[in-house]
Amino acid sequence: MRIRELLWGAARRRPRDLVRLFGWSFAEAAPSFVSGQAIAHALDDGFAAGRPVAGLGWLMLMAAAWLTAAIGARQVLLAVAHIVEPFRDALLRHVVAGTLHRSASSGLRPDSAAVARLGRQVELARDSFAAVIAVSRSFLFSVAGVVLGVLTLTDGVLPLVLAPLVAGLALFSASLPAMARLQRRLILAEEGTASSLASMVDALRDVTACGAEDRVEAAVGRDVARQAGIAKALARLTAVRTLSLAVGGWLPILLVLVATPSLVRDGATAGVILGTLTYVAQSLTPALGSLVQGVGVNGVRLVVALERILATGAGPPAGSRGGREITAYPATASLATSRGAAGAPLRLRGVTFAYGPDAEPVVSDLNLTVPEGDHLAVVGPSGIGKSTVAALAAGILRPAHGRVLLGGVPVESLGPESLRRARVLIPQEAYVFRGTLRENLAYLAAGGAATDSVLDGAVEAVGMAELAGRIGGYEAVVDPSELSSGERQLIALTRAYLSPARLVLLDEATCHLDPAAEARAEEAFAAREGTLIVIAHRLTSALRARRVLVMDGVRARLGTHEEMIAGSPLYRDLMGRWEDPVAAGACDTPSENRHWAIKCP
Template sequence: MTVPGVLRAALVRRPRHLVRLFLWSFAETAPSFVSGLAIAHALDDGFAAGRPSVGLGWLCILAGAWIAAAVGARQTLMSIAGIVEPFRDDLLGYVVAGTLHRAAGSGRGPDTAAVARLNRQVELARDSFAAVIAVVRSFVFSVTGVVLGVLSLMGSILPLVLLPLVGGLALFLMSLPAMAARQRRAILAEEGTASALATMVDGLRDVRACGAEGRVAARVGRTVDEQARAATGLARLTAVRTLSLAVGGWLPILLVLAATPSLVRAGATAGVVLGTLTYIAQSLTPALGSLVQGVGVNGVRLTVALERILSTGARPSPAAPGEHGPSSPRTPGGRPAPGNATAPSGHGPRPPREGLLRMRGVTFAYGLGAEPVVEGLDLTVRDGEHLAVVGPSGIGKSTVAALAAGVLRPKEGRVLIGGVPVDALDRGALSRVRVLIPQEAYVFRGTLEENLAYLAGTPGRREMDAAVEALGMTGLAARLGGYAAEIDPGTLSSGERQLVALTRAYLSPARLVLLDEATCHLDPAAEARAEEAFARRDGTLIVVAHRLTSALRARRILVMDGSRAVSGTHSELVTASPLYRDLMGHWEAPAPAGV
């Protein structure tokens, strides 16, 4: 798919609006043909000849042309909207589909630059396309009207008008490649700034925890500086546009004025000269200025934006699915097929059959030279054990969960599940060994059954009913309309999405379950029910605690204290860990005196 092909398709697919635009353009550009003639005849045949009524009559004709132009302008804008709004919808659908397919196929999260493409570049392409249609159409009709008008006045004047116009257009067209290159650089720089800012915002907590504010600020500052340099370089090319307009729009006026004596000797009247100058000043110069501005800015923006959209929005070839889910076949609509689970790929070691987690000397830092968030962590979580991870916000609890799940790879040390190194397992095998539910639960469009069975292969109805009952999701399932009901994620609350994701994890075959504040949007009773259900489930449970009641329900607790960590039971930690004692003191209000 090419840029010209996309634009041609957008025009051809809406022929009714295109024909309507063409017809109303005659009305909008009527003054381009009438103005010079009306001025010339009003002067020569009316006022100069002592017949003011004739002169006023021609001026009334000119006024009528302007009224027709006003009506035509409104109708042409509506016709342009009928072309560009569907064009915008097509682009938006193309980019959304490509971004989601790429995210699902690569196993990574969506590209952060997709935010710029969706919210900036699609709108930029729509607005630029509308502007280009408007100015090109106006220029063609206006120049045609001027040429016909000058010919009707005095044909020998036409070369004085057309030759500078052709020269100005040639100069402008020669500058377009450089403009496109500068505009492309500006858009790429803008994307880089958007991506850097989005990454910084997403990681603010970790940046703060690592003390990397200066380095991150310097990195983002470099992208901002690059965008500023690109914008400055683009602005310098306005001089070329100004020169093109001077040659094509203002030079004809000088030539006509300089040639006036010879034109008068050849029979030109004052009305002919004034009418010609009216054509140039009122129609030709504004039309050329709009063309230079519209194509020089909006045309180049349109081309570059479409190139970026087409290159980054295309659907990738099939690849491995997401990190947190198995390699599932897809339904014709792109949804995971709930009735199948992918077999092991055959590469690497066989997936372990137990949920034993070992972390040996694990150290992790976000970026080179940053202070470690986790340093030298040794942790063993036995198969079937229930561990809670607690600590102040930003201390590294989610980092430990991501390391245990294999989402992050340690800088030093090893992470093993069932005795098998996490980094030795492919995505499909890893997804059958562990399941990680983050704070922001993901629910996709599809049936409730497809959402719940996504990680489970082919669970029976009795098994699904038992999971829904255990997690306290019976009421939500009934309200949604049962397992066959289509889900719109946008209509679910954050807590309801967490219930769906928790039930999905409960049904999965993974023996190691990691809940990273996955119940934070549930009320305390619903949170307790969910955690108790996972505790009864066969396998290992690790909970990054949102409330300290989660720690009291666990058999063992890991307290994160800076880059250090200490584990034990509740009673052991109250004695051995000042931080844990402090956390529990903040959570447990002191009893009133005398009680």
């Protein structure tokens, strides 16, 4: 039922293209009606009556019908493309979103091989959907043209055509469920064989070293044999398609020929008999053959591919960690969400998170409250879990235990759009796309647009005015490959500054900036309305913050700089590696940072 709704929805969402498709189908089906009539009249009223000009005129009419059909076929293909390409894009979004859901909820790297396999299924579904639309529509219009044409010639021959056609369609329909089951098994077998072969190739050295060639050969051979057996069974079943075509497409010709003496006695002319055979042989039989081939192969593939996509690409997947269903929203380079939810405090209550079910927790039983307007710096050694805390706070990762609340609302209950407007996260690798500078800066802004004066204010505050001028202004096209990492970070920071989100998370988002540029950007966000959380790349970020969260293993300490100096040995150790650059005579730093500037090489 879900697949049927998906396919019908894909067609229904494009009503203009659907109307265009059916309109041009009439033109494409013109020979289905005209051909038999033209042959019958050309023979009876033209050549047999000694009027060759009239006979040629009817044949020219048939040629004109075929020319019209060629034009209609081209337009039909364009209309089908306008329906199936958005369908393909929707399936790809589904696959990517599902992959990100599973990756975010498990904390594991996305399975690129699985994504590639699902991408192949998407392309298969797109091509199969297009083929099913094309052949089904062609069959319906062709049969309608044949029925009308035969009725206008002689209604006595219609049962000879329709009865075998119905029988052939019934036989074909009865074989479809078994075909679908075998096609599904074949796809799974193909994936199993591919996986076995890939594992064998990756482990060739170990296999040889352990002398396990025979064992591995037997295991892979079983997968290959299984796939071959299913393929043979499917091939045997496809013989039913040939039988269906013989019954529905060729048997009517035989019946008409056998019944010719009786039809002639009832007044049928040679032209009527030949026109009827033309209808069957030239229109009905090819249309039925296309339907049997198209639905029997592409229709079955379409259903199976969609089942695979919906089953493995859907998000969030059902899973449990701590007895709860795990859900996740996709991570992006920059995210922003609902002013209502983000304007209230961020709370983490008993949050525990590990990358994998058997891994040691990166964060364990963390309790943290960040009130509205706070400025928090998160510090600690590399790999200690600082970015994990940011991802948990942003709702990108889901904890195994505990809760993350934005404004008292569980983050998992916020929809993607609400979450997007509530907070903005800028990671270390800033995302800049090819487009104008205005588009890059303003696409998180309210309504996706910002006036020049608003852009000017943000650009000046964050410190990218010089870069904006060098790029050529807001309407200049940005080529990400021509920007340095620091320049991309400045653009991403300005974009976050312009977003409506009142919770800003900077996950080492200034690591490619010099200390002065970093200080200016952080001070701009601190002065901006809302809450700021900085995953510190330099300890100067801790000195600018109101409070500091020190990550120390799975433990965490929270307080002011002075409180952390007094109570956290790790924080004292980190700060102890710094010295006054003025006393050392090494380098110049902003005066407010000089007592804790990083030692120059």
